[in-house]
Amino acid sequence: xxxxxxxxxxxxxxxxxxxxxxxxxxxxxxxxxxxxxxxxxxxxxxxxxxxxxxxxxxxxxxxxxxxxxxxxxxxxxxxxxxxxxxxxxxxxxxxxxxxxxxxxxxxxxxxxxxxxxxxxxxxxxxxxxxxxxxxxxxxxxxxxxxxxxxxxxxxxxxxxxxxxxxxxxxxxxxxxxxxxxxxxxxxxxxxxxxxxxxxxxxxxxxxxxxxxxxxxxxxxxxxxxxxxxxxxxxxxxxxxxxxxxxxxxxxxxxxxxxxxxxxxxxxxxxxxxxxxxxxxxxxxxxxxxxxxxxxxxxxxxxxxxxxxxxxxxxxxxxxxxxxxxxxxxxxxxxxxxxxxxxxxxxxxxxxxxxxxxxxxxxxxxxxxxxxxxxxxxxxxxxxxxxxxxxxxxxxxxxxxxxxxxxxxxxxxxxxxxxxxxxxxxxxxxxxxxxxxxxxxxxxxxxxxxxxxxxxxxxxxxxxxxxxxxxxxxxxxxxxx
Numbered sequence: 262x263x264x265x266x267x268x269x270x271x272x273x274x275x276x277x278x279x280x281x282x283x284x285x286x287x288x289x290x291x292x293x294x295x296x297x298x299x300x301x302x303x304x305x306x307x308x309x310x311x312x313x314x315x316x317x318x319x320x321x322x323x324x325x326x327x328x329x330x331x332x333x334x335x336x337x338x339x340x341x342x343x344x345x346x347x348x349x350x351x352x353x354x355x356x357x358x359x360x361x362x363x364x365x366x367x368x369x370x371x372x373x374x375x376x377x378x379x380x381x382x383x384x385x386x387x388x389x390x391x392x393x394x395x396x397x398x399x400x401x402x403x404x405x406x407x408x409x410x411x412x413x414x415x416x417x418x419x420x421x422x423x424x425x426x427x428x429x430x431x432x433x434x435x436x437x438x439x440x441x442x443x444x445x446x447x448x449x450x451x452x453x454x455x456x457x458x459x460x461x462x463x464x465x466x467x468x469x470x471x472x473x474x475x476x477x478x479x480x481x482x483x484x485x486x487x488x489x490x491x492x493x494x495x496x497x498x499x500x501x502x503x504x505x506x507x508x509x510x511x512x513x514x515x516x517x518x519x520x521x522x523x524x525x526x527x528x529x530x531x532x533x534x535x536x537x538x539x540x541x542x543x544x545x546x547x548x549x550x551x552x553x554x555x556x557x558x559x560x561x562x563x564x565x566x567x568x569x570x571x572x573x574x575x576x577x578x579x580x581x582x583x584x585x586x587x588x589x590x591x592x593x594x595x596x597x598x599x600x601x602x603x604x605x606x607x608x609x610x611x612x613x614x615x616x617x618x619x620x621x622x623x624x625x626x627x628x629x630x631x632x633x634x635x636x637x638x639x640x641x642x643x644x645x646x647x648x649x650x651x652x653x654x655x656x657x658x659x660x661x662x663x664x665x666x667x668x669x670x671x672x673x674x675x676x677x678x679x680x681x682x683x684x685x686x687x688x689x690x691x692x693x694x695x696x697x698x699x700x701x702x703x704x705x706x707x708x709x710x711x712x713x714x715x716x717x718x719x720x721x722x723x724x725x726x727x728x729x730x731x732x733x734x735x736x737x738x739x740x741x
Contacts, residue, residue, distance in 0.1 A: 267293045270385055272366060272377060272556055273401035273536070276571025280586025281399040281593065282367070288594030293393065295385070301357040303403055303571065304733035310352040311426040312446055316612055318345045319453035323614070324479060329336045330652055335336035340455050342431030349426055366641050378538040382564055397565040397593040400552070401586060402537065404424035404530040407732030411498050412438060412526050418505045420525045422447075431456055434741045436498075436507050438557050442468050445483070446526030449613050452487040459519070461509065467613045473621040479675045482615065482655055488512075488673050498524060532572045532733050537637045542566060549574055557601035559589035578593035606691040607671075610680045615642075615656045615697055618683035621671025621690040627661055635709045636663050638696075638720025642676045645712040653677040660696075662687070662724050667695040672716075678709045685710070696721045719738040 271282045278294065279302075285292045304310060307705075328335045340735075356654040360597035364372070375387040406421040420435075422443055430728045432455065436450040440462040452458040467483065483489045494510040499518070508518045508601040532551050544561050551574050552561035559567045567589035570582035588602030611617035628636050638660045648654035657674020662669055672686045689699050696717055706716045721727030 264384055264392040264672070264711035267291050267393055267395050268663075269293070269391060269397045269399065269590075270395035271297060271399045271401060271590065272374075272385070273399075273403055273572065274300055275403045275570060275582070276304060276402035277403075277572070277586035277589070278399070279363065280583045281401055281567075281590030282371075282671060284587045285397075285399070287561040287591070292371060293372055293373055293395070294364075294367065295373045296374065296562075297374075297402075298520060301360050305356040305360050307423045307426065309579060309588075310356045311349050312350050312422070312443070312450075314349040315345070315426070315450045315454075316446060320350070320614060322455075323453040325370075327652070331511055338464060338503065340431070342454070343429060344431055345454060346426075346428055347483070348413075353426060376536060378536060379541045379708055382536075382542045382544070382566060382695060391505030397567070397596045398533065399586075399589045399593050400537065400568045400572050401589070402533045404577060405533045405576075406494060407529045407531050408526050409438060409528050411495060411559065412524060413525060415500050415505060418500055418521075418523050420523050422519055422527065425525060428523075429697060433457065433524050433527055434504070434521040435459075436461065436505065436519075436523045438462075438495075438522040439525075439527035439529065440489060440591060441529060442469050442617075442648055443529060444525070445613050446611060447527065448487060448489075458711070459488040459496055459507075461488070461519075462489075462491040463493065465491045465535070468617045469492055469609070469619070469693045470592055470617060470673065470675065471619070471625050472659055475659065475675050476675055478657055479615075479617070482675075483613075502607060530571065530577065532574045534572055546572075556716045557588075557604060558599045558604070560592060560599050565593070565596050576607065580608070606687045608683060608687040610683055612680070614706075615676045616654070616674075616679035618674045618679035619672070620648065620683050620686040621669075622661065623671060623673060624659075624661075627670065631663065631670070635661050635670060636664060636720060636723035637661050638716045638723060639717065640712045640716035642709075642712055645709065645715075645726055647648035647707040647709050647711065648677050651677070658682070658712060660713075660714045660720050662696045662720050664724055667698060667721070667726050669694055669696050669722055676709075676712070680708060682713055685713070700727070 268289040269285040270293045271278050272295045274296035282294045298599050377385040377387050380386050394584050400506050437444050437455050437459050437460045440460050444624045445468045448458050448460045467476050480563045483559050496508045504520050505524045506520050534550050551659045554568050569585035569589035571577045592599040609619045640658050642648045642653050642656040646719045658674040660672045718730045722729050
């Protein structure tokens with residue numbers, strides 16, 4: 262049977278794949294969207310949205326328990342685990358439904374439900390043996406959870422982000438392996454919902470924070486709420502009839518075995534490319550099996566193959582996946598006229614409490630690329646006025662700027678409302694504003710953003726541009 266001829270094939274119908282499909286359709290009607298798994302995107306089905314639903318429930322419970330300092334008595338708090346998970350699943354399914362509406366709006370003839378692999382750089386073969394000859398191909402197959410060797414023997418009591426949201430009720434206990442963004446969001450949420458949680462990590466990292474001082478501060482804050490060992494020694498994880506027995510060295514120095522209802526593997530995700538037979542394409546592959554590509558055109562070498570979203574292993578975030586999909590789809594549609602697309606200022610947010618945010622260059626990158634050519638300003642939120650009013654006065658913000666030019670370079674934050682401050686900083690970085698120009702912007706009183714102003718003033722002084730920060734600056738308002 263001769264291969265079916267098409268102009269563009271998009272492999273994967275997640276955020277990146279759907280964006281690529283729409284962008285390619287601007288140039289040609291001959292576009293085939295291929296999906297080998299469930300429709301619905303990682304974000305809607307097993308990522309951003311269900312996790313935020315669980316976090317919202319957890320924060321509601323936490324706030325109810327901590328009303329007494331305000332003079333408010335809340336008596337008789339009870340958490341209905343089944344009701345919590347029912348809402349998570351109900352709203353999750355609603356978000357997935359919106360995605361399915363978008364998918365179903367495309368013509369049935371433009372969609373194919375099947376796993377495929379490469380026969381060569383232009384030919385895709387389905388599980389049923391059909392073949393498609395595509396002049397251009399976009400790889401947007403997303404990512405899959407990574408399991409550490411210690412956990413590979415577990416089955417019934419092993420959870421990942423792809424299964425935890427289907428629990429019928431909250432467990433009584435949970436061991437979390439991996440204190441990265443996903444692990445810490447879910448660990449804190451479960452803990453606030455009354456689950457006995459312990460988090461085990463290696464290497465000392467916490468939610469991807471690069472600055473050592475901020476990382477140490479965050480470690481202390483989280484450990485006050487639930488058990489967190491970022492340099493854990495775990496000898497074994499043995500499944501039993503009722504859960505998993507973890508044998509580990511406790512932070513008190515004693516080896517012990519503890520039973521947990523479930524283990525959550527939150528040790529990262531990797532590009533879902535293993536089944537594509539990319540070795541048949543002739544492309545150069547990196548250590549993860551991902552084709553080497555140009556991050557501004559998303560083109561793999563000089564080939565008619567493009568890669569986008571989590572499959573690229575570049576920046577596994579929804580807004581990045583959407584951008585990459587648009588760039589890859591546009592270039593696949595117009596190939597061979599590949600053009601650089603807009604890659605926005607790096608922006609990452611973790612929805613723990615306090616929240617974590619990173620904007621622009623992080624400290625590791627600054628030390629690599631700017632060395633002695635940058636300065637940093639800092640503010641603590643412990644005595645910041647609005648933060649104290651709300652009893653959310655924990656955290657640190659550091660902002661970075663370039664000597665000479667005064668250009669704002671980036672920031673890292675662990676503190677209240679980091680998600681909002683991070684957006685302001687990302688916009689400033691993308692507009693290539695100087696620290697002085699940022700300080701010329703309006704700041705209301707009393708708001709948490711006044712802490713940002715304090716950090717920027719500190720930075721401007723260290724860049725030898727502005728005066729020293731005035732303690733208890735009354736023209737800013739008390740507690741600014």
